[in-house]
Amino acid sequence: MHVELVRTVTPDGLRLDGALTPTRSVSEGSQPSAAILLHGVASNFYTSSTFEPLIAKLQELGLAVLSVNTRGHDTVYSASVGNVRRRFGAAYELVDDCRCYVAAGIEFLKGHGHHRVLLIGHSLGAVKAVYAQAHEKFSEVAALIAVSGPRLSYSAFMNSADSSSPFWESIHTAQEMVNAG
Numbered sequence: 001m002h003v004e005l006v007r008t009v010t011p012d013g014l015r016l017d018g019a020l021t022p023t024r025s026v027s028e029g030s031q032p033s034a035a036i037l038l039h040g041v042a043s044n045f046y047t048s049s050t051f052e053p054l055i056a057k058l059q060e061l062g063l064a065v066l067s068v069n070t071r072g073h074d075t076v077y078s079a080s081v082g083n084v085r086r087r088f089g090a091a092y093e094l095v096d097d098c099r100c101y102v103a104a105g106i107e108f109l110k111g112h113g114h115h116r117v118l119l120i121g122h123s124l125g126a127v128k129a130v131y132a133q134a135h136e137k138f139s140e141v142a143a144l145i146a147v148s149g150p151r152l153s154y155s156a157f158m159n160s161a162d163s164s165s166p167f168w169e170s171i172h173t174a175q176e177m178v179n180a181g
Helices: 051-060 095-111 124-136 154-158 166-179
Strands: 004-009 015-021 034-038 064-068 077-081 084-088 117-122 141-147
Touching: 004 064, 004 095, 015 051, 015 095, 034 051, 034 095, 034 124, 051 064, 051 117, 064 095, 095 117, 095 124, 117 124, 124 141
Parallel strands: 034 064, 034 117, 117 141
Antiparallel strands: 004 015, 015 064, 077 084
16 A cells, blocks of 8 residues: 655644555545544554554545544654643643644645545544534534544443442542542
8 A cells, every 4th residue: 555654733833643545536525535544542643453444445435544643642752842842642632632633634635635524533533533523613524433432421430330440439539639638
């Protein structure tokens, strides 16, 4: 499979590496001509066993595919934003940050002639895809697919019969810390 190694740059200046798998043509109209793939927690664009077979299928459908790192790629890494060196990775990521790297991916694809995008996220990437689109309402996103998104529901956890779960342990610890000031 032929890919081009690429870089996207977030609005705040963080460089995120990725790969663009080209397609033969750019479609017109309301159909997407490219897909953005968002990997899961602590993963990266080049080791996703979930996305690897999907890329060829998307190409067969005539879509270019941008598989790109998120700020949460790998566990911890250092990068410069402007002149400031910072730590990033799954250990430091905020889900809300996904809005800027989804925007960077869309802008990158627009620069390559792709104005309608299919946004696909796996695992935590599914949460980020839904979150980014819900909050930013990117007009370029023609469709969104969330694959194996984790169930992050406070009310579901609160109503769970398993009071020995890590969730309950965390709630108990947090409450003790609040009570202690």
